[in-house]
Amino acid sequence: MDERCCIPDSASSSDAYWLLLQVLSLIPLWHYLLLAAFILFSLLYNFLELHFFQDLFSGFAGSPVLLSYNSSSQIYHAVVSKCDVLRGRYFATPWLCSPHLQTLFLNYFGRPPFLKYARELFRTADGGTIALDWLFSSHVSDNVGYEDESVPIVVVIPGLTSDSSSQYIKHLAYHTAKRGWNVVVCNHRGFGGVSITSDISYNAGLTEDVRAVVNHLHKERSKAPLFVVGTSIGANILVKYLGEDGENIPVAGAVAVCSPWDLLIGDRYLRRGRVQKIYDKALAFGLLDYAKLHQSHFSRNANWEGMEKSVSVRDFDDHATRVVGKYEVSVDTYYRRCSSATFVRSVSVPLLCISALDDPICTTEAIPWDECKANKNIVLATVKHGGHLAFFEGLSASRIWWVRAVNEFLGVLHSSKYMHVQDKEFSTKSSIGLIN
Numbered sequence: 129m130d131e132r133c134c135i136p137d138s139a140s141s142s143d144a145y146w147l148l149l150q151v152l153s154l155i156p157l158w159h160y161l162l163l164a165a166f167i168l169f170s171l172l173y174n175f176l177e178l179h180f181f182q183d184l185f186s187g188f189a190g191s192p193v194l195l196s197y198n199s200s201s202q203i204y205h206a207v208v209s210k211c212d213v214l215r216g217r218y219f220a221t222p223w224l225c226s227p228h229l230q231t232l233f234l235n236y237f238g239r240p241p242f243l244k245y246a247r248e249l250f251r252t253a254d255g256g257t258i259a260l261d262w263l264f265s266s267h268v269s270d271n272v273g274y275e276d277e278s279v280p281i282v283v284v285i286p287g288l289t290s291d292s293s294s295q296y297i298k299h300l301a302y303h304t305a306k307r308g309w310n311v312v313v314c315n316h317r318g319f320g321g322v323s324i325t326s327d328i329s330y331n332a333g334l335t336e337d338v339r340a341v342v343n344h345l346h347k348e349r350s351k352a353p354l355f356v357v358g359t360s361i362g363a364n365i366l367v368k369y370l371g372e373d374g375e376n377i378p379v380a381g382a383v384a385v386c387s388p389w390d391l392l393i394g395d396r397y398l399r400r401g402r403v404q405k406i407y408d409k410a411l412a413f414g415l416l417d418y419a420k421l422h423q424s425h426f427s428r429n430a431n432w433e434g435m436e437k438s439v440s441v442r443d444f445d446d447h448a449t450r451v452v453g454k455y456e457v458s459v460d461t462y463y464r465r466c467s468s469a470t471f472v473r474s475v476s477v478p479l480l481c482i483s484a485l486d487d488p489i490c491t492t493e494a495i496p497w498d499e500c501k502a503n504k505n506i507v508l509a510t511v512k513h514g515g516h517l518a519f520f521e522g523l524s525a526s527r528i529w530w531v532r533a534v535n536e537f538l539g540v541l542h543s544s545k546y547m548h549v550q551d552k553e554f555s556t557k558s559s560i561g562l563i564n
């Protein structure tokens with residue numbers, strides 16, 4: 129009798145499993161390895177939120193930029209609708225087909241252009257020091273010696289733990305200066321290699337410093353239109369500043385890139401996702417590095433012991449940021465009071481907001497779509513991919529899409545009649561009031 133084909137009637141279930149095992153053992157090992165590799169690849173593909181196949185099937189054409197605006201917005205009809213970059217598509221670098229790869233590449237490589245700033249130290253009324261890093265167009269282009277007082281100035285507000293030396297800031301500064309405009313990076317207090325010289329350090333809602341710098345620039349160079357570009361936390365500070373000051377502001381136009389919008393929602397998002405927790409830790413380590421550079425300030429004005437143990441942005445904000453900023457009760461109070469989303473409706477200057485829908489740090493959940501739509505001065509441009517502040521494009525990933533979008537928007541706005549002009553009577557009236 130052939131043992132292999134005949135199963136006795138009395139076969140128990142354990143015999144069945146034994147038989148199954150024998151059958152499975154007939155499958156060559158390399159088939160199993162292939163299956164394991166496939167499963168591993170699928171897990172990694174999902175974990176990294178890769179979109180390579182999506183790109184492949186769409187013929188590497190990228191995805192269209194989604195524009196959200198009030199139907200009677202002149203900023204859309206007269207400015208944004210003339211911007212090819214914003215009316216076009218964004219196609220991510222094929223080998224950076226994931227928000228995480230984009231964001232990591234920006235932070236570890238970034239391919240920043242070579243440039244050298246000229247430093248100006250700005251003193252605030254409370255004794256604080258702000259490092260202003262200038263990049264003049266004459267330093268990066270050929271028209272040496274050409275100085276026109278009406279050349280626009282772009283003021284840049286960096287993100288959390290970023291300064292003028294950060295890769296994306298260099299991309300923005302270089303390409304803006306290359307176009308013929310002057311750039312000044314307004315580093316946060318304690319950044320750019322300067323000490324914290326008063327009891328105040330920066331937080332997500334501290335708008336006094338940008339206001340002071342913008343007013344200073346407006347006084348010194350009254351003929352130059354002033355544009356402000358804020359990135360990440362810098363975008364939150366920018367929108368809050370624009371909302372607080374409304375019409376009475378010497379800013380001609382602005383761009384908010386990858387703003388967190390709502391710090392409470394942002395905090396919950398960072399603490400919820402598995403991948404987000406990694407970002408949260410990394411951001412907290414960055415904050416601790418910065419705090420350790422200014423130990424005497426933080427041990428005097430914050431809870432140093434608690435702060436040192438921070439493993440999340442929330443911990444750091446709880447022990448340091450909100451204590452230094454004197455936000456009472458809880459860190460949530462600080463988040464609520466400083467969220468720029470609540471200031472959106474009083475923004476009175478042309479404002480372009482750019483965000484990636486797959487931003488792994490500043491979640492789309494926090495984007496105030498309806499509030500932006502209700503304000504005619506605001507156009508919201510979102511793209512499907514891009515990560516946080518990355519948006520690399522081209523095969524060599526040497527260009528950043530949002531930098532091109534910012535420059536084109538500001539250029540078209542500058543040549544339109546829709547730049548914001550501060551009401552002269554406003555400032556004269558208030559100075560007469562002062563004399564009386």
Ligand SMILES: *[C@@H]1O[C@H](CO)[C@@H](O)[C@H](O)[C@H]1NC(C)=O
Binds near residue numbers: 501
């Ligand atoms: C557009 O703006 C007008 C006036 O500012 C406002 O009444 C209207 O509700 C806005 N539209 C949307 C969709 O919010």
